[in-house]
Amino acid sequence: MRIVICDDEDSEIKKIRAHISKAIDRCGIPVTFVEYNNPTAMLFAMDKDDPSTWP
Secondary structure (H helix, E strand, O other): OEEEEEOOOHHHHHHHHHHHHHHHHHHOOOOEEEEEOOHHHHHHHOOOOOHHHOO
8 A cells, every 4th residue: 555645744744654554554554655745746746647656
């Protein structure tokens, strides 16, 4: 599973990641986190033709 987190505050990204990680670790699901501080950068990073870049 690929999870994208976008927030302009690094501290908030860390909090969100910690909460999600805690919940997912209980299920044993492998997860990859991708973090962005800018929604425009996040959208440009997601290639519409490449599903591996989608959240």
